Each structure stands twice: as structure tokens, then as C-alpha cells.
Amino acid sequence: MPACGSNYERNRCPARRWIYLLIGLPVWLFFPVSIIASETTPVAEDTTSTPVIFAIIVAGNRLTTEAFILREMRLKPGMLADARRLDADRAHLMSLGLFNRVELKVASDQGRAVVQVEVSESLHLYPFFILNWDPDKPSRRTYGLTLYHNNFRGLGARLGGAVWQGSSRGFTLFHQDPWFSFGRFGLDAQILYNTGEIRNAADSLLQRDLFALSAVFRQRLGLQNWLDIGANWQTVDASLDSYTLTAGNRDRVFSLNSALSADHRDYCYYPTRGILFRVAAEANLVVDEPHYFYRESLEFRRYRSFRSIIVAWRVVGRFAQQPLPENYNLAVNSELIRAGESYETGRGGLAATNLELRFNLRRMRYYSFPRAPLLGKYLENLKFSVEGVVFGDAGMAFEYRGSVTKEFRAAGGGLQFQVPFLETVHLLAGWTPQDRLTEPWILVGAGVTY
Numbered sequence: 095m096p097a098c099g100s101n102y103e104r105n106r107c108p109a110r111r112w113i114y115l116l117i118g119l120p121v122w123l124f125f126p127v128s129i130i131a132s133e134t135t136p137v138a139e140d141t142t143s144t145p146v147i148f149a150i151i152v153a154g155n156r157l158t159t160e161a162f163i164l165r166e167m168r169l170k171p172g173m174l175a176d177a178r179r180l181d182a183d184r185a186h187l188m189s190l191g192l193f194n195r196v197e198l199k200v201a202s203d204q205g206r207a208v209v210q211v212e213v214s215e216s217l218h219l220y221p222f223f224i225l226n227w228d229p230d231k232p233s234r235r236t237y238g239l240t241l242y243h244n245n246f247r248g249l250g251a252r253l254g255g256a257v258w259q260g261s262s263r264g265f266t267l268f269h270q271d272p273w274f275s276f277g278r279f280g281l282d283a284q285i286l287y288n289t290g291e292i293r294n295a296a297d298s299l300l301q302r303d304l305f306a307l308s309a310v311f312r313q314r315l316g317l318q319n320w321l322d323i324g325a326n327w328q329t330v331d332a333s334l335d336s337y338t339l340t341a342g343n344r345d346r347v348f349s350l351n352s353a354l355s356a357d358h359r360d361y362c363y364y365p366t367r368g369i370l371f372r373v374a375a376e377a378n379l380v381v382d383e384p385h386y387f388y389r390e391s392l393e394f395r396r397y398r399s400f401r402s403i404i405v406a407w408r409v410v411g412r413f414a415q416q417p418l419p420e421n422y423n424l425a426v427n428s429e430l431i432r433a434g435e436s437y438e439t440g441r442g443g444l445a446a447t448n449l450e451l452r453f454n455l456r457r458m459r460y461y462s463f464p465r466a467p468l469l470g471k472y473l474e475n476l477k478f479s480v481e482g483v484v485f486g487d488a489g490m491a492f493e494y495r496g497s498v499t500k501e502f503r504a505a506g507g508g509l510q511f512q513v514p515f516l517e518t519v520h521l522l523a524g525w526t527p528q529d530r531l532t533e534p535w536i537l538v539g540a541g542v543t544y
């Protein structure tokens with residue numbers, strides 16, 4: 095790698111100034127107070143004006159069990175019904191992804207309070223059509239159907255499967271348990287089979303069969319802290335030896351992984367304040383050959399609200415001992431955090447940071463369609479809002495021994511829509527310095543706002 099002052103690197107060194115700015119500014123913004131103290135330090139309470147909770151009543155739940163809702167609330171009988179705790183419980187119940195709207199109301203009399211929890215449940219059974227089609231290769235198309243239930247047993251677990259046909263054929267069955275449907279414990283499991291023709295890096299056509307079986311055991315350490323321990327078995331059969339790690343045409347890979355997460359955001363789908371911290375490690379063993387691989391990752395997110403503006407900051411770090419072939423999806427890879435440029439690190443690591451400003455363009459509104467046939471009871475209190483987004487990215491990739499191999503930076507903006515069932519729809523455009531403004535990166539997606 096040439097030195098920073100050489101002709102090769104002279105135009106690339108300014109990226110480091112962006113890295114220092116994007117890291118230094120959030121440190122100044124977000125660390126005047128302790129991260130953990132904001133979540134755990136007791137707050138002095140005015141017991142003279144705040145009533146004591148006598149009972150908690152749940153209404154509006156059709157499938158979700160009352161015991162599950164009460165378990166997910168911090169407020170308990172005998173505690174003070176202060177506004178801060180009420181707002182925290184409302185946000186956490188919304189984060190379950192099971193309700194269109196959650197309202198907590200307090201009725202008090204002579205110092206005793208009854209907390210009324212009113213929820214509007216969303217749809218539980220979701221069908222999605224699968225369609226993959228390459229206009230340049232019309233014969234390579236895949237179609238199928240995904241069906242899943244997002245509130246299995248009324249405890250927030252997801253149970254579903256998918257089947258597809260076409261240029262590739264296969265099926266998957268899965269159980270996802272994000273909210274610990276077995277008390278303090280949860281279990282994710284998946285079985286996957288896929289077969290079809292693909293092309294390798296040399297543009298050779300080959301047949302590949304993939305079978306994977308995975309399970310993740312999850313233990314809750316607190317209301318918003320948990321530990322994951324998982325295992326994955328994967329078998330790949332290919333008609334060309336060059337596509338496998340071993341001398342034959344079959345690879346068998348066994349993986350062990352663990353992750354420790356602390357999610358102290360007020361709302362996991364569209365957070366406005368709080369922190370998220372996650373550290374993970376994964377070790378992989380190729381059974382038929384003495385190949386060992388591992389990777390580690392760390393992610394930190396911080397959110398603060400300044401009136402109508404939300405400032406969000408994220409730092410990501412990943413490190414891999416060795417790259418595995420692309421079909422395993424185990425080698426370290428990432429994208430510019432918001433701008434969309436794909437980047438593969440292979441043997442080495444990646445460090446990146448993102449700073450984002452979000453501001454409201456259309457405040458949250460709720461709409462109801464109670465007279466809709468069959469689904470009317472689930473089409474109440476549907477939320478809609480629009481937010482503007484401005485962001486900047488910076489980062490670098492480095493080799494196994496530490497020398498920098500690439501620096502990157504980007505900036506962009508766009509819109510985010512809060513909509514029913516999909517939570518957040520992103521429409522973002524980003525640019526990197528080496529691209530013309532007529533060639534932006536465009537991202538369209540749905541799901542969690544980072």
C-alpha cells in the first residue's frame with residue numbers, strides 16, 4: 095500500500111478527514127452522559143402526586159395473550175404510574191410488531207390507579223408471492239409463495255414456510271422467536287433445500303444442491319438484553335470440483351455462533367432515542383478438509399431527539415480470518431451503510447460509520463377501515479407518516495495484518511414512509527465521490543429503520 099503522501103493516495107486521503115468528522119461529531123453529541131446510566135439510573139419520584147398502580151387491564155387483544163402483554167410491560171401493580179414509564183411501555187409494546195396502535199390510559203381515584211392498555215391487533219397471516227426474473231436472461235426466472243404467521247400461539251413467534259419453482263427449486267420451513275415465547279427462552283429454527291443451475295466466477299454452468307439446517311437458542315438476560323447461541327449445518331453438492339473447498343464435489347460445513355445484544359431503544363422499528371449494542375462471533379469448520387474460518391463483528395447505534403430532528407449514529411466493525419466461497423454467505427461483506435455500494439473484504443476487516451438526520455414531513459396519522467369485508471377488525475388504526483433523511487457514510491477496509499486496502503465515503507438523502515404491516519419503507523439515493531451525480535445509488539426497501 096503506497097504511503098498517504100504518494101500520488102496514488104493523494105486523492106484518497108481526504109476520506110480519513112470524513113471518518114474523523116463522522117466519528118468525532120457523534121462522540122461530542124452523544125456522550126455527555128453515560129450510555130448505561132440513562133437506562134438504569136433510578137430517577138427520584140414525586141410520590142405525592144403520582145398514583146400507585148392498583149391493577150392493569152388489557153383490552154382489544156384477540157389473539158395475543160394477556161399474560162404475554164403484561165410480561166412485556168415494566169409497569170406492575172404497586173409501582174407509580176408516572177408518564178415516563180407509561181410512554182416506555184407503550185413504545186415497547188409497539189416494538190413487538192403485533193399491533194397497529196397501543197394506548198395506555200390511567201384512571202385514578204384517591205391515590206390508586208388502574209392502567210388501561212388498549213391495543214389494535216394487526217394481521218397475523220401474511221402471504222407473499224416470490225418472483226425473480228432477469229430481463230437479460232428471461233429463461234432464468236423463479237416463482238413461488240411464502241406464507242407465515244407472525245403471532246404463533248399468541249406469543250409473538252413466527253411460523254411459516256416457502257416453496258419456489260423455475261430455474262431453481264426448493265423449500266424452507268422456519269420458526270422465529272424474537273420475543274421469547276418460552277418465558278425467558280426462545281428458539282429459532284430453519285430447514286432449507288434449494289437446487290438449480292448457477293454460473294461460477296469462470297462463467298461455467300453447473301448444478302448446485304444446497305441443504306441447510308440451523309437452530310439458535312436465545313436466553314433473555316433482561317427486558318432488553320439477550321444472548322444467542324446457534325449452530326448451522328450446510329451441505330453443498332456441485333457438479334464442478336472448482337466450486338467446492340474440498341477435492342470432491344461436496345462440502346459439509348458446520349458453524350457455531352454466539353451474539354450478545356443490548357437493545358435499549360424506545361422503539362426498535364423506528365427509534366427516536368436509546369442505544370443498541372451487539373457483539374458476535376462465528377467459527378466455521380469444513381468437515382471433510384482441515385479448513386477453519388472465523389469472523390467477528392461489532393455494531394453500536396445511538397439515537398437522540400432534538401425537538402423535531404432525530405440524530406442517528408452507527409458504527410460497524412467486522413473481521414474475518416479467511417474468506418469462504420460466496421455460496422456460503424459466511425465471508426465478511428458489507429455495503430456502504432446507506433449509500434449501497436457493495437464491498438467484499440475477504441481475509442481482513444471492515445470499519446464504517448454512518449451519521450443520519452431524520453426530520454418529519456408529515457406527522458403520524460391513523461386511519462381505520464372497519465367496514466372492510468373479513469379484515470375490518472385488523473384494519474383499524476393504520477399508521478402513516480413521511481420523514482426526510484440526510485446521511486453521510488465513511489469507512490475503510492483493511493487486510494488481515496492491518497494495512498488499509500480501501501477507503502470509501504458517500505452522502506445522500508431520501509424519504510422514509512411509516513406504513514402498516516411493512517413498518518418502514520425506504521426510498522434513498524446516495525453518491526460516492528467517484529460517481530457522477532447522474533449515476534446515484536438507489537435503495538428501495540422495507541423493514542426496520544436502522
